[in-house]
Amino acid sequence: MNRFIPRALMTPAIATLFLWMIVPLVMTLYFSVIRYNLMQPDQSGFIGLENFEYFVTDPSFGTAVMNTLLLLGSVILITVVFGTLIALLIDEPFPGRGLVRILLISPFFVMPTVNALLWKHMMMNPIYGVLAQVWHFFGAAPVDWLTDFPLFSVIVIVSWQWLPFATLIFITSLQSMNREQLEASRMDGANYLQQLRYLYLPHMARSVAVVVMIEMIFLLSVFAEIYTTTGGGPGDASTNVAFLIFKQALLNFDAGVASAGALFAVVLANIAAVFLIRMVGKNLDK
Numbered sequence: 001m002n003r004f005i006p007r008a009l010m011t012p013a014i015a016t017l018f019l020w021m022i023v024p025l026v027m028t029l030y031f032s033v034i035r036y037n038l039m040q041p042d043q044s045g046f047i048g049l050e051n052f053e054y055f056v057t058d059p060s061f062g063t064a065v066m067n068t069l070l071l072l073g074s075v076i077l078i079t080v081v082f083g084t085l086i087a088l089l090i091d092e093p094f095p096g097r098g099l100v101r102i103l104l105i106s107p108f109f110v111m112p113t114v115n116a117l118l119w120k121h122m123m124m125n126p127i128y129g130v131l132a133q134v135w136h137f138f139g140a141a142p143v144d145w146l147t148d149f150p151l152f153s154v155i156v157i158v159s160w161q162w163l164p165f166a167t168l169i170f171i172t173s174l175q176s177m178n179r180e181q182l183e184a185s186r187m188d189g190a191n192y193l194q195q196l197r198y199l200y201l202p203h204m205a206r207s208v209a210v211v212v213m214i215e216m217i218f219l220l221s222v223f224a225e226i227y228t229t230t231g232g233g234p235g236d237a238s239t240n241v242a243f244l245i246f247k248q249a250l251l252n253f254d255a256g257v258a259s260a261g262a263l264f265a266v267v268l269a270n271i272a273a274v275f276l277i278r279m280v281g282k283n284l285d286k
Contacts, residue, residue, distance in 0.1 A: 031259035038253040051260035060236045060244055065268075067151055068240040071158065072219050072272075076212055078159040083166030083211070088200065091174045101171065108164035116228035119157045120146065150230040150238035157225050166211045173207035174200070216276055220269050241265050 035047050055061065090100055107115070123130050124145040132142035145153045177199070185195055223242045226232055232239035232247065239247075245265065249258030 028259045028262050031255050032263055034256055036254070036256040036259075038255065047256075051256045052264070055248065055257050055260045055264060058244070058248075060239055060247075063236040064239045064241050064244040067236075067238060068220065068242075068268075070151065071155055071222060071240060072216060074155045075159045075162060075219055076215050078155070079162045079166040079215065080208055080211060083163055083170050084201075084204065084208075086163075086167045087170035087174055088196075091171070105164045105168050107161055108168070110161065112161065112224035113228050115161050116157055116225040119153070119160070120229045124153060146230050147234060150234060154222075154225055154230065154238050157229065158219065158222055162215055162219075166215070169207045169211050170204060173204050177203055213273075213276055216272055217269070220265065220272065241268065 032051050033046060033048060035044050035050075037043065086104065090097060090104070110118070121129070126132050126142045126144040129142075131145070135142040143149070182195065182199060185199060190198075221242050222240060223246065226238055226240065226243050227246070230238040232243045241261070242265065245258050245261040248254050248261055
């Protein structure tokens, strides 16, 4: 009885969570193997793997996959490198350190759409944006970032939002370092670069692994920033897998192909997760 009562009380919550997860998955599997275009409701029926074939043979598919990988890798690299540098920079006490930490973390709490609009209109606008004014100050022609460098612009926008997250994790990790060990290394004549190589970076291995794994999960589904700024263009220059699924679902009204694309995204996420866990997940056990 002592075991039955707690399990019985937990059953409704577990069952609700299970249904909340399994029902959309089953519906996605179902729609992926039938013809279901909202513009052609009279044409329906089982078509097997044709939706998958149509999705992977889409002219935008290869570009979308490559853009997804470039976006994922670039943002993770930028946030880990600069997050580490910023965390190390503000680790030592200085006047106003608390305020600086709050200001550094605050961009992470800005909604993705608002973040994209800020960069689109306030920073990257080629006429009245901050970057355009800087270019004018030095006598250069302003750059239309979202048109000339669309994927790079999206990478910058997403990196700006996720950099505070990485910095916060790294600051927390540095606060748990053994200060006596650092003092002992100084007394033994170790300079800062040696401390960085043999003490700081090995200590931060766990936090780096956590940041990389969490960012990978969320960055595979980046959509709001692309939709708000570049609309996946020009052409397919900034289209990723998530935005390609959106085009198939809402612009082409083809729920079957969009469901096939969603399942492909799930497979891609699992492949990336397995690869990443093998590469960096072992740091969590140290």
